[in-house]
Amino acid sequence: MFETCEICGAHEWKQAYNGTIRDGTFGxxxxxxxxxxxxxxxxERLGEEWCLPESHYETGEYRTKLRQELNASSYFQGHDNLQIFALQTLPLPAMRGKNVxxxxxxxxxxxxxxxxxANRIIAIEPFSEYHESLTSRGYEVYPFADKAAxxxxxxxxFATSFQVIEHTDNPRQFLADIRPMLKPDGLLYLSTPNRNDVLMSLLPDDYPSFFYRVVHRWYFNADSLAQCARLAGYEVxxxxxxxxxxxxxxxxxxxDCRPTGNSAMNGLDHGTDMYWKGYLEKSGTSDCLFMALRPKPCL
Ligand SMILES: [Zn+2]
Structure with missing residues (x-):
């Protein structure tokens, strides 16, 4: 079931989890x-027989699995409010007049x-349903990074890729395909779910069946993502x-052992949220991991 690692070429695997996983939305x-x-x-890698084939990202099958409508406007309703987290990690003033x-x-x-x-903006997305809308907003559209590069x-x-690498067949190749489009001093900003999410250790019997999911083939912590990036020709x-x-x-x-979003809870306020968030981000146990990468010069 687990053969050669697509990232590093190793052959030995140790079971990390065996049980129920999420197939789309909770439930x-x-x-x-x-x-x-x-x-x-x-x-960490999900056995291939449980993975959504990567080709499904070119059709509506992936979005259907997540019960999203197949048009860009419903996409915005679910995604605009998530951009704050990416924007907080980027050097926004340095992006003025640059190619993204x-x-x-x-x-x-x-x-x-x-x-x-930004000056020029390139939008890379395999799902063609989005292309017309992306083009109409002035973006140069490509289905895949190797073609764009x-x-x-x-x-x-500045290249960015948020919550994508965990879906791919081959994360090392995915990063390597982006590399040629970067200037020598260009940067790639990545994000992915953090395998060291605090809920994985707080709720070891219930949270893994939510964390592991059909649409994510790969699961990284900071060390394994850095290793993948180095093998693909980047420095962290x-x-x-x-x-x-x-x-x-x-x-x-x-x-309750279920996802409930960020709604208010009696007895907790904004201050406790900020303390909690600060603690997890300092200890490396947040739900999400961002990494800035630069192409290594000597390839
Ligand atoms: Zn490996």
Whole structure:
């Protein structure tokens, strides 16, 4: 079931999880799935027989699985408010007048938030349903990074890819495909769910069946993501841990064993949320992981 690691080439895997995983939204499940940890790079991988094939991202199948409507306007309703977390980690003043490419941009919510700063913007998205809307907003659209890179070699100052690498067949190749479009001093900003999410240790019997999911083939912590990036020809410039959920969210997970979002909870206020968020981000146990990468010069 687990053969050669696509990232590092190691052959040995150790089982990290065996049980129910999420298949779309909460409540939809697949049973008896296996997640294993690579002995070489430390990344965790879902067994291929439980994974959504990568080709499904070119059709509506992935979005249907997440019960999203197949048009860009409904996409915005769910994604615009998430951009604050990406924007907080980026050097926005340095992006003025620069060339930006977002890889796996979906409907382009992030790009809409930086279009006033950037010079050229390249939107890379396999799902063609979004292309007309992206083009109409002035973005240069490509389905895949290798195609975009071949026509824009060494021209991009800031590439971004948020919550995409965990879906791919081969994360190392995914990063390597982006690299040629970057200028020598260009940066790639990545984000992915953090395998060291505090709820994985607080709720070891209930949270993994939510954390592991059919649509995510790969699960990284900061060390394994950095290793993948180095193997793909980058050096790590910066790592940020970002927590997107309130303390009440964690409290309700402990009480109810289900996701409840960021709604208010009696007895907790904004101050407790900020303390909770600060603690998790300092200890590396936030729900989300951001990394800034620069191409290594000597490849
Ligand atoms: Zn590996």
């Amino acid at each position: 939809s499940i697949r049973e008896n799935a296996i997640v294993a940890k690579c002995s070489g790079c430390g990344a 490419a977002d890889v796996g941009c979906a409907g382009g919510s992030f790009l809409d938030h930086v279009r006033g700063l 071949s026509q824009n070699i060494g021209t991009i100052d 410039v910066d790592t940020h841990f970002v927590h997107r959920y309130s303390m009440g969210n964690a409290m309700r997970w402990l009480r």
